[in-house]
Amino acid sequence: MEVGQRLRVNVDVATIRYIGEVDGYGSQRWIGLEWDDPSRGKHDGVVKGHRHPTGGSLMKMEAVPQPTDLLFEIRDRYVEDENVENEIELAQSSKKIELIGMEQTAAKQSNIEKLVNIVLDNRSVGFPPPSDSPQFPLCQELNLYGNLLFKWETVGQILKHFPKIRELNLRRNRMRSFAEEENECEGEIYSESCRKLVISECSITENSLDPVLRRFPTTSEVVAFGNDLKRFLVSDSVAHRLTLLDLEDNLFDSINAIEGVFPNLTQLSIANCGITSLADFEGCSRFPRLEYLNVRGNVITDWRSVNAMKSLKHMKRLLFDCKAMSVEKGIHAYEVVIAKLSTLIDLNRFDVSEVERRSAEIRFLNKYAGIEDKTDHQEDITRLIAIHGEPTLDTAKKGLTVVQIRIECGNRVETRKLPLAMNVQKIRDMLTRLFKLSHSANARLYLVMTEKTKQHRIELDNPLREFGYYSPSEDRDILVVEHD
Structure with missing residues (x-):
């Protein structure tokens, strides 16, 4: 000990x-x-x-009970378990053979070398396998969550038995600082094959990050949340190969605490990191390929931060606390975020459809084009006017609750005033009677939206959604009724 x-x-x-x-x-x-x-x-x-x-x-x-070695825990988990056949994935055959007595035990023991996934969560692994331990040439995932490892040297010794490992989970093993390692050689490699490394809640120090990651030269996905890091700094060779970086629940305070340039990073999570602003965020130069960003749990309340995220030219998915933002009356913060970030297709795990984007952009224009202080919004107003044309006076300010719209059904054309608060099902029922259709269930409604020389055809397929949700235009849009 x-x-x-x-x-x-x-x-x-x-x-x-x-x-x-x-x-x-x-x-x-x-x-x-x-x-x-x-x-x-x-x-x-x-x-x-x-x-x-x-x-x-x-x-x-x-x-005091001693920690165990890895081979002991593998045998305890996979050899002595009566249901071992269900937990061992053979490389070439899933065929079951029913054995009894000693033959069954021998078969189980030989099969551990064919394990593809080894899960030893919350056990007592503190030492590497004995030197005469078998290799695990087929194992691709090793999960050592919540064990008793504390030396990086031990991790390196374990991985000598796993030549094809692709994912290693060391979460909740409290590792000592890399500077305390006595037998480490400069340039030593732990694994040439590991693609994903989980080192969350491992008490990783800022000075240990780069030495550890350099020992995994092909690792491109790093999950390192909950380490109380105040900065993230790695060498260029490491930063350039990272594609996924999860740094949630650290103590950064600023996005600039993540130092360096990450040219191939596509996914970044900095949720719950005490960040209060992204106003000086230079995404284009530092994260040129970023597609996914998670900033939830940070108290960000300024629109300059949202504007700064426009520098992420390829961002498609965003997790962001919209409710913390102040907006004009009659519009939701998530609509303003969608209107500002033109590349988004997913906000807080909800798809941003074509109709939702158009509705958000038009509502944003109508609400913000006439406000006195446009400092944080002028660029977006100018861009959206070029797409949708000049905004109309907000219907709430005009006191309007209806919209007069052209309606087509076959060769017949009508113009009717439709309440914006009426849901799609009630409009369908009303138009079924107007056009003398057999049954409203057979009627389908489409809003044909015209923007300059371009048309969009959107089906109104949610019967409970209000018509006003689609921001129909009296001048440019047509409601089309089709039926079987």
Whole structure:
């Protein structure tokens, strides 16, 4: 045993902080444990007037359970389990063979080398397999979530047995700083095949990030949330190969705490990082290929931050707390975000359809073109006028609740005033009677929207949605009725 080693006692995990004698207890050796859960400790660290680590316990050395090695846990998980056949994925055949007694056990043992996915979450792995351990040449995913690893050297020794690993999960293994590693050689490689590395809640220090990632030279996806990082800085060689970076629940305060240029990064999560503004965000130069951005859980309330995200020329998906934004009366913040970010196809995991984008852009124009202070919106107003034409006076300001629109059904054409608050089903019923159709269930409504020389045909297929949702134009749009 050594100071810094991780232990599991029943379901509780602790770190060894002291090994030695305790005054008043003779020459007996004791282990001082600091529990991950401070309430698990038996005292405040004082024994007979001498202070020992707080939030912990003192245990006799012989009573402390030792961590296990990886091979022991694999055998315990996959050999002794009665349902092992259901958990072992063979490389070339899924055919089941029913064996009994010792033959069954022998078959299970030989099959562990053919495991493709090994999941050992919340176990007691603290050491690598013995030197004579078999290789796992087919294993592509190794999940060591919540084990007792604390040395990077041990991780490297484990991976020598996994030549084809593609995903490694080390989450909730409290790793010591890379600077404390005694036997590390500069330039040592842990895995040439690992593509995805999960090092979340591992107590990773800012100075350990680059040395660790350089030992995984083909890793392009890094998940490192919950490490209390205040900055993210890696070498150019690492930054240039990253395609996915999850840094949620760190302590950045600013987007600029993520330093460097990431030319191939397509997905970035910085949720819950204490960021209050993105106003000086230079996405185009630093993240030229970014398609997905998660900034939820950050208190961002200024429209300059949303405007700054327009520098992400390829952004398609965004997670953002729209409700924190102030907007003009009668329009939702998410509509303004959609109107401003023209490349979005998904906002907060909801598809931004063609009709939703058009509606948001027209409503934004009608609400904001006439306001006094256009500082944060003038660029968008100018761009959208070029697409949709000059805005009309907002219907709420005119006191209008209806729109007069041209309606076509076959060769027949009518002009009617339709209430904006009426839902699609009621409009369908009304037009069924107007055009003497057999049954409203057979009628389909389409809004043909004309913008300059371009037309869009949108089906009104949600019977509960209000007609006003589609922002119909009296001058440019036609309501088409079709029936079987």
